Amino acid sequence: MFLRLVADSFRRRPRHKLLTGAALALGMAVATAALSVSLDVGDRLAHEFRSLGANLLVTPQADSLPLEIGGVDYRPVNAGAYLPESDLPKLKTIFWHNNIIGFAPILEIPITVGNPASVPEISSYIPTTEVRLIGTWAQHEISIPDGSAYVTGVEKTNPWWHVQGRWFANKPTECVVGTKLARRLNLSVGSALMIFERKNGGLESSRQLTVVGLLQTGGPEEDKIVAPLSVAQMLSDKQGQYRQLYVSALTKPEDDFGRRDPVTLAPADYERWYCTPYVSSIALQIGQVLPGADVRVIRRVAEGEGRILTRVQTLLWLVTFAALLAAALAVGASSAASVIERRTEIGLMKALGAGSGMVGFLLAAEQLLLAFVGGGVGYALGIVLARLVGEKIFGAAPQPSLLVLLVILGLAAIVTLLGSALPLRRASRYEPAPILRGE
Amino acid sequence: MLSSRSINRSMFWRIIRRLLGANRGRLFVILLALGAGAAVTAALLNLQVDAKRRLTTEFRALGANVIVAPRDVTSSNPATLDEAVLNKIVEGPHVSAVAFLYLIGDAYSYDSKNPTHVVIAGEQDGSSVEVSSVQPASAIGSISRFETNCTFGTKVATEMHLQLNDRLFLRSQGREETCHVTIIHTTGGPEDTQISLRLDAAQRLAALPGRISLVQISVPGTPQAINSYIASLSQKLPDADVHGIRQFTEAEAQIYNRISGLLTATVAVVLILTALCVMAAMTNVAMERKNDVGLMKAIGGATRRVLRLFLAEAALLGLAGGVLGATTGMLLSIWLGKAVFGVAARPRLIVYPVAVALTILVAIAGAYPLRRLASIRPASVFRGE
Numbered sequence A: 001m002f003l004r005l006v007a008d009s010f011r012r013r014p015r016h017k018l019l020t021g022a023a024l025a026l027g028m029a030v031a032t033a034a035l036s037v038s039l040d041v042g043d044r045l046a047h048e049f050r051s052l053g054a055n056l057l058v059t060p061q062a063d064s065l066p067l068e069i070g071g072v073d074y075r076p077v078n079a080g081a082y083l084p085e086s087d088l089p090k091l092k093t094i095f096w097h098n099n100i101i102g103f104a105p106i107l108e109i110p111i112t113v114g115n116p117a118s119v120p121e122i123s124s125y126i127p128t129t130e131v132r133l134i135g136t137w138a139q140h141e142i143s144i145p146d147g148s149a150y151v152t153g154v155e156k157t158n159p160w161w162h163v164q165g166r167w168f169a170n171k172p173t174e175c176v177v178g179t180k181l182a183r184r185l186n187l188s189v190g191s192a193l194m195i196f197e198r199k200n201g202g203l204e205s206s207r208q209l210t211v212v213g214l215l216q217t218g219g220p221e222e223d224k225i226v227a228p229l230s231v232a233q234m235l236s237d238k239q240g241q242y243r244q245l246y247v248s249a250l251t252k253p254e255d256d257f258g259r260r261d262p263v264t265l266a267p268a269d270y271e272r273w274y275c276t277p278y279v280s281s282i283a284l285q286i287g288q289v290l291p292g293a294d295v296r297v298i299r300r301v302a303e304g305e306g307r308i309l310t311r312v313q314t315l316l317w318l319v320t321f322a323a324l325l326a327a328a329l330a331v332g333a334s335s336a337a338s339v340i341e342r343r344t345e346i347g348l349m350k351a352l353g354a355g356s357g358m359v360g361f362l363l364a365a366e367q368l369l370l371a372f373v374g375g376g377v378g379y380a381l382g383i384v385l386a387r388l389v390g391e392k393i394f395g396a397a398p399q400p401s402l403l404v405l406l407v408i409l410g411l412a413a414i415v416t417l418l419g420s421a422l423p424l425r426r427a428s429r430y431e432p433a434p435i436l437r438g439e
Numbered sequence B: 001m002l003s004s005r006s007i008n009r010s011m012f013w014r015i016i017r018r019l020l021g022a023n024r025g026r027l028f029v030i031l032l033a034l035g036a037g038a039a040v041t042a043a044l045l046n047l048q049v050d051a052k053r054r055l056t057t058e059f060r061a062l063g064a065n066v067i068v069a070p071r072d073v074t075s076s077n078p079a080t081l082d083e084a085v086l087n088k089i090v091e092g093p094h095v096s097a098v099a100f101l102y103l104i105g106d107a108y109s110y111d112s113k114n115p116t117h118v119v120i121a122g123e124q125d126g127s128s129v130e131v132s133s134v135q136p137a138s139a140i141g142s143i144s145r146f147e148t149n150c151t152f153g154t155k156v157a158t159e160m161h162l163q164l165n166d167r168l169f170l171r172s173q174g175r176e177e178t179c180h181v182t183i184i185h186t187t188g189g190p191e192d193t194q195i196s197l198r199l200d201a202a203q204r205l206a207a208l209p210g211r212i213s214l215v216q217i218s219v220p221g222t223p224q225a226i227n228s229y230i231a232s233l234s235q236k237l238p239d240a241d242v243h244g245i246r247q248f249t250e251a252e253a254q255i256y257n258r259i260s261g262l263l264t265a266t267v268a269v270v271l272i273l274t275a276l277c278v279m280a281a282m283t284n285v286a287m288e289r290k291n292d293v294g295l296m297k298a299i300g301g302a303t304r305r306v307l308r309l310f311l312a313e314a315a316l317l318g319l320a321g322g323v324l325g326a327t328t329g330m331l332l333s334i335w336l337g338k339a340v341f342g343v344a345a346r347p348r349l350i351v352y353p354v355a356v357a358l359t360i361l362v363a364i365a366g367a368y369p370l371r372r373l374a375s376i377r378p379a380s381v382f383r384g385e
Helices: A002-012 A014-052 A085-093 A179-185 A229-236 A267-274 A279-289 A299-340 A343-351 A356-394 A402-428 A432-436 B002-022 B024-062 B154-160 B199-206 B223-236 B246-288 B290-298 B303-341 B351-366 B368-375 B378-382
Strands: A056-060 A100-114 A128-136 A140-143 A149-152 A162-165 A174-178 A192-199 A202-216 A225-228 A244-249 A293-297 B066-070 B096-109 B116-125 B138-141 B149-153 B167-172 B175-186 B194-198 B214-218 B240-244
Touching: A002 A014, A002 A356, A014 A299, A014 A356, A014 A402, A014 B246, A056 A279, A085 A100, A085 A140, A085 A279, A100 A149, A100 A229, A128 A179, A128 A229, A174 A179, A179 A202, A202 A225, A202 A229, A225 A229, A244 A279, A267 A279, A279 A293, A299 A356, A299 A402, A299 B024, A299 B246, A299 B303, A343 A356, A343 A432, A356 A402, A356 B246, B002 B303, B024 B246, B024 B303, B024 B351, B066 B223, B096 B154, B096 B199, B116 B154, B116 B199, B149 B154, B154 B175, B167 B199, B175 B194, B175 B199, B194 B199, B223 B240, B223 B246, B240 B246, B290 B303, B290 B378, B303 B351
Parallel strands: A128 A225, A174 A202, B116 B194, B149 B175
Antiparallel strands: A056 A244, A056 A293, A100 A128, A100 A192, A100 A244, A140 A149, A162 A202, A174 A225, A192 A202, B066 B214, B066 B240, B096 B116, B096 B167, B096 B214, B138 B175, B149 B194, B167 B175
16 A cells, blocks of 8 residues: 555656656766765876876985086086896885886986087097986886886876977987987987997997987976986996986875874884875885885975865865755755645545654655655766766766765765655644645 | 836735745745855855965965076086076065075085085075975974074985084185084985075175075966966066976966866856756746636736746745855855865955856746746636646
8 A cells, every 4th residue: 555655646746756856866966976076086186296297206325415406417427326227126016006106217427429420530529518318218118026017217207298209219229309408419300319438538439329309398307318228327337227216106195194203103003004105105115125225205296295185185075065065955955845735635645544654654755765766867967977077177087986876875865854854744733624625 | 007007016026925925835945945056156156266266376385386597507607697686586475486506515524524525505585485485395403594504405414424403614615604504304306415504605605696596486376377477587587597397387287277177167067956956946836836827817917927926036036045145155165265275265245246146047047947837727727637
């Protein structure tokens, strides 16, 4: 009988139920979209912030102080310490290896270059220039201990470096030249560059590089040559070594807990600290796999990122909360309206001997049914909406999550019940006679 | 004629009063929906205007994003600028500039006679803004401006085995300064391997009075604002090279666009949501009003007049809901601004009429289902169909 009554109510006024259900579905769609976007937005924004580049810097512990002013190192060539390149794949074996977006080793050396056409047959004056060459990776494939391959390089750690032409392939004959230097030496894409080495008191041509791209960085690198790491290693006789490593990692903004000194933490807290992707705990983990290295957090990037990310996330959560509240109020209002107008029906039921509890139970069941159907449809709509918004703004759609579905169904049920509770309570006090008389 | 019109008008308002008062519950529900919509709209609009501006000031956390340097610096010719350029740099409310002079010198501690070659940076704030606003760093120690205080990068301090409050000499080509270690900081940047001290001390050491190597400026604002700042500054300083630090300007532009897009999308979505909900509520009203309309028509009410009546009701509801909601919304946004940015969002008066107007529009648009009332035939209503 109960089910028949509920079914009958739906069958008798399909249009009416459709309208209330539609309002519910729309409200819940917006709630779903807001919730999925803001659940997803932290990760997305953290990715966006990686356009700031590396947030960790690794240098040899034993390194001498670099005497660098305006991107020019005044240190003698042979001073300082180096780190072994063979250790680098281990970076992808740390606890938070998935959060490491990219890394690039740097070996910078001074070299002498000239135009290949100027190599003289008989030793005489050679027009050459002293420049600096940065050896690094552009798109370098390394094999990780677990058997897979991973491609990384300055493209990932310094996304603001733009190359006209293309990056060098991993061949020891190609290079990229900064735009300022290219203008000074009159080089363009496709030109050749001769590197000279000082041997037996004179300059000897040792190696020819082809310029495959012009580099724009807005920094001192525009006055330098960027070539594969192996070229710099061969020229400086530092096979398999590098001097600096830039690491770009996805991190969680540091909170008070993250800023604590890990040495002072109790074992359980230390475990929690170690297993949270704070920039400092990732730095510690990198230090553990690279012996002899000093891992420093690039504070400017990491702290700026952390602060802005925290603000934006709070803002978005509050906005989501406001949208949820508005959706809840609107849905509650429309379900209240749908109960209010059924006064006559309620009066009739009571006149036929139904108790207030029975009437309330029946209406609540109807509203709940509507909430689940409307919530479900709203969830589907909201996922589509979230995809649209996510793709438009971040170029990537948020993944539909089961958690959001549960939250939405729960919210729909609570809101419709609350919305109809108030009119229902009044309805339970109705005297059937005046209502049936049409008063 | 005049009196009949005024009677008409007073009748019109009387009917509206009755319509509004007829069902308190429903009135409350519609007002609630409209008010909630208006509140959220007003809060978001206000916050959107404010948040975008504030976001760009948040980017200050990233530090300097514009550099003024001499043209043509090469390793053989470390050119310098005249200190006077600092005066030409406009110090806006959030623009801060710091001048630097770099030199390479020798540092001697009292007990060791072996010098350490180190980069010495003299820095001077163009304004009273503390250095940390341009160079975020984690530092220990404190600054006192009355001694030749030096800030040591952590690498230098470790290399020289220095502690806070140690004293040492800095030498460069026969000139000498004593230096008191007041701060040791870790920035992860080049400052870690430098000793920084006051600009005038560095100028004495380098024998370059009134010269600086570069100026770091932190300019907040939208990407366009930063670009036009750079353009106007390079016009004012023809012999210097003014450029943005691309690492920060590009990332800031990208992040700014994403976040403001997100905020705009949210505001649009909430507005649409409110319109739809009011529309659903109004449909219910329309269905309930069948009898009233039938009666009005039966006693000679023209469809147009009946419709005007309902539209006026909707507009009145919109006005009431809008005024109440927008006020709540403004208060909400002030609180939100405080919660998110630590500074109360300044209420913008323009948002208030916009939110109220939008709510009235939404209420009238929401009354669209009332259109169906025009097709009601009085007879069929009275038959109870």
